Each structure stands twice: as structure tokens, then as C-alpha cells.
Amino acid sequence: MPASAIHYCRRCxxxxxxxxxxxxxxxxxxxxxACGLVHYQNPLLVVGTLPFAPDGRVLLxxxxxxxxxGLWTLPAGFMELGETLRGGALRETSEEAALEAGRHVRPGALFSVISVPQxxxxxxxxxxxxxxxxLRQGLPGGFGHETRQTRLFAESQAPWPQLAFETVRLTLQHFFDDWRAGCLGVHEQELPS
Structure with a gap:
């Protein structure tokens, strides 16, 4: 962390x-x-989903x-004030993949939590x-400005070298490992510095 990241008081x-x-x-x-206000800096939360088909293909x-x-990712983004973790994840899924909870996806369980301290x-x-x-009607189109296209990928077809973020690669690897094992778990880890 820099010697001083906040140079001026937000209050005065x-x-x-x-x-x-x-x-x-x-x-x-x-x-x-001047006024003694302590300016805390805390981590930002990135929230998203791992949409998947009954055959184990994932939507990227x-x-x-x-x-x-141009690279591939799971639908995710920064959590907004006033949101829950799940609510923010579903909002991002709607914005980036045009998938609405209850209409296109079923909100599921927590799957991965990855700390990125650096x-x-x-x-x-x-x-x-x-x-x-x-799936019968086809994936929706008409994404927001952040997404060029969406596609379902089996593990063997996943664009591994073209994934945008390491946290997405790790989450996908956990999913495919769990899928092969027949049991989807919860994964927590941190990226090394």
C-alpha cells in the first residue's frame, strides 16, 4: 500500500x-x-455467477x-452499495449475460471466494x-455495452488461454473438477502475490 493513498479529507x-x-x-x-477523521481503506467486492447447463457446460x-x-469471463463486477452479495451477482449476470433470475437461471449456492490482496x-x-x-428457447442476446457475446463451453472447449482473469480460471477449474467428481462444493482461496 502507498505511504498515503488518501491525500485530502472527504469531510473537510x-x-x-x-x-x-x-x-x-x-x-x-x-x-x-484538521478534523481527525480516520479514512479507512477496505477491499472491494467483485460478485458474479457461474451459469451452467445440465450437461456441465458453462456460460462465458x-x-x-x-x-x-475481447477475452472471456464469467458475468461479474463490483458490488454496489445497498446490495447483497447474491443480489449483486444476479444484477451483474443480468447486465453482462442478459440472464434474469427465475427466467433464465436459478439462483444457486455460494461456490467460490477468492481473495486478491495485491x-x-x-x-x-x-x-x-x-x-x-x-436452453430450449436459446440464450438471450441484447447484452449491455460490456459484453460482445456469450457462449456455452464444455471443459475441453473452454478458451483457457483467453480467460480475462485468474479468479475466473480458478473458479472454472474448481467447477469442472467438482463436476467430474459428481459433487459441487464451496471453494475458498487467495491468489499469491
Whole structure:
């Protein structure tokens, strides 16, 4: 983390200084030099789903925005204030893959939680089984501006070298390993620095 990441107080606009707060905290924080407000920095949550068909194929989105435009990912993005983890994951799935909960996918169980401390993020993915009706009618189109296309991939067809993020690769590998074993579990890990 940089010596001081927040330079000015969000309350009064005065400069901050990196120091131990007066409240007994044991970590150095950016503290306002005028009003004393402690500016905490916490990890961002990335939430998404792993949509999958009854035969074990997974739905991936080809990114149409930077970073990593043109590469493949699971539908996911930053959680918004006022959302639950699952609610944010389903919103991102709707925005990026045009898959609506209850209409195209069934909201499923928590599947993977991956800490990415080097960028201050935690990535959380839920299972999202695709509904038979959706598969019979075909996957919806008309994605938002973030997605070029979606496609279902079996493990052998997955675009492994063209995956946008390591957390997506790990989540997919866990899914395919679990699928072969006949039991979908919950996975928690961290990316090494």
C-alpha cells in the first residue's frame, strides 16, 4: 500500500497524514490533520455467477470493454452499495449475460471466494443453473455495452488461454473438477502475490 493513498479529507478537505489513529487502532491510516477523521481503506467486492447447463457446460461472456477487451469471463463486477452479495451477482449476470433470475437461471449456492490482496479485492461467485426453458428457447442476446457475446463451453472447449482473469480460471477449474467428481462444493482461496 502507498505511504498515503488518501491525500485530502472527504469531510473537510484538509490534508491527511499517515499515522496511528487516536482510537487505539494498531494500523496506520490516513487521518485528517484538521478534523481527525480516520479514512479507512477496505477491499472491494467483485460478485458474479457461474451459469451452467445440465450437461456441465458453462456460460462465458466475451468482454467488450477494457480491461482485457475481447477475452472471456464469467458475468461479474463490483458490488454496489445497498446490495447483497447474491443480489449483486444476479444484477451483474443480468447486465453482462442478459440472464434474469427465475427466467433464465436459478439462483444457486455460494461456490467460490477468492481473495486478491495485491489489488484489494475479494471475488465471490455463486452457482447459477441455467433453466431448461432458457436452453430450449436459446440464450438471450441484447447484452449491455460490456459484453460482445456469450457462449456455452464444455471443459475441453473452454478458451483457457483467453480467460480475462485468474479468479475466473480458478473458479472454472474448481467447477469442472467438482463436476467430474459428481459433487459441487464451496471453494475458498487467495491468489499469491
Amino acid at each position: 478537505g484538509a490534508p491527511t497524514a499517515r499515522r496511528l489513529p487516536d482510537d487505539g487502532d494498531t494500523r496506520q491510516r490516513d487521518v485528517c490533520t 461472456c466475451q468482454r467488450d470493454i477494457e480491461p482485457r477487451k 489489488v484489494g479485492q475479494v471475488h465471490v461467485f455463486y452457482l447459477a443453473p441455467l433453466l431448461e426453458e432458457c
